[in-house]
Amino acid sequence: xxxxxxxxxVDGGDLVQAGEASSKxxxxxxxxxxxxxxxRKAAICMYEGEINMVIHAxxxxxxxxxxxxxxxxxxxxxGPGIPDVDKAMEEGFTTAGAAARNLGFGAGMGLxxxxxYSDDMEVDTIVGVGTTVTMRVDC
Amino acid sequence: xxxKELIQMLALxxxxxxxxxREVTGGYVGDLLSWVMGRAQAGNAWITIxxxxxxxxxxxxxxxxxxxxxxxxxxxxxxxxxxxxQGINLLGTILSTYDTAAAxxxxxx
Numbered sequence: 537x538x539x540x541x542x543x544x545x546v547d548g549g550d551l552v553q554a555g556e557a558s559s560k561x562x563x564x565x566x567x568x569x570x571x572x573x574x575x576r577k578a579a580i581c582m583y584e585g586e587i588n589m590v591i592h593a594x595x596x597x598x599x600x601x602x603x604x605x606x607x608x609x610x611x612x613x614x615g616p617g618i619p620d621v622d623k624a625m626e627e628g629f630t631t632a633g634a635a636a637r638n639l640g641f642g643a644g645m646g647l648x649x650x651x652x653y654s655d656d657m658e659v660d661t662i663v664g665v666g667t668t669v670t671m672r673v674d675c
Numbered sequence: 676x677x678x679k680e681l682i683q684m685l686a687l688x689x690x691x692x693x694x695x696x697r698e699v700t701g702g703y704v705g706d707l708l709s710w711v712m713g714r715a716q717a718g719n720a721w722i723t724i725x726x727x728x729x730x731x732x733x734x735x736x737x738x739x740x741x742x743x744x745x746x747x748x749x750x751x752x753x754x755x756x757x758x759x760x761q762g763i764n765l766l767g768t769i770l771s772t773y774d775t776a777a778a779x780x781x782x783x784x
Contacts, residue, residue, distance in 0.1 A: 552728050554729070555731075583712070583732060639708075639727055640706055640707055640729060640730075641709065643708070643709045643710055645707070645709030645712075648713070649709055652713060
């Protein structure tokens with residue numbers, strides 16, 4: 537299998553609809569015959585990222601590269617950026633509002649989960665410009 | 676134990692049951708969705724009082740064997756629809772969360 541590239545658009549604002557892009561990616565990874573555990577990890581990573589983009593950045597774009605031995609997920613948004621990445625990575629730290637928390641989100645576990653389930657994660661962020669999170673899941 | 680067997684033992688309400696023969700590997704209790712995704716294992720029965728549509732997405736991503744809504748909570752229409760579309764076993768009970776988890780533990784051991 538040569539490398540497959542996938543792109544998804546994530547709409548901002550509607551938290552209830554979030555998860556559509558991740559569901560689609562998950563189905564595609566299954567069709568491509570990727571290993572089950574890698575699919576689960578990649579799907580959780582991307583869903584958490586999708587939720588973050590909806591809550592904080594009014595949506596964004598996701599690029600996924602699927603290779604033989606790895607899945608690379610790049611979440612690109614033009615939101616407010618993250619002023620203190622170390623703080624944002626702490627379990628329980630959140631800046632999400634009441635609306636997100638009422639739906640069961642905003643527990644401060646999104647970025648920590650993305651780190652937990654990926655084999656490598658990089659956060660490039662500039663306040664006022666946007667954030668790109670790149671995650672690699674090994675197969 | 677399969678989801679179908681769990682339904683019989685706990686007399687659970689079947690809101691959506693597209694995969695009755697899925698194996699239940701254990702349980703996880705939680706209402707904060709990222710905690711569930713961070714901690715639940717694939718195949719777990721997820722016990723919760725959350726009933727909005729995002730529950731379906733979390734169930735799909737975490738690959739739980741079923742979702743059990745406790746305390747008499749019923750799914751909202753959007754969740755019900757999504758569970759049916761996405762092949763999620765969505766169940767209910769009037770038992771408390773504690774009693775449901777305790778019973779599940781007993782049946783599994």
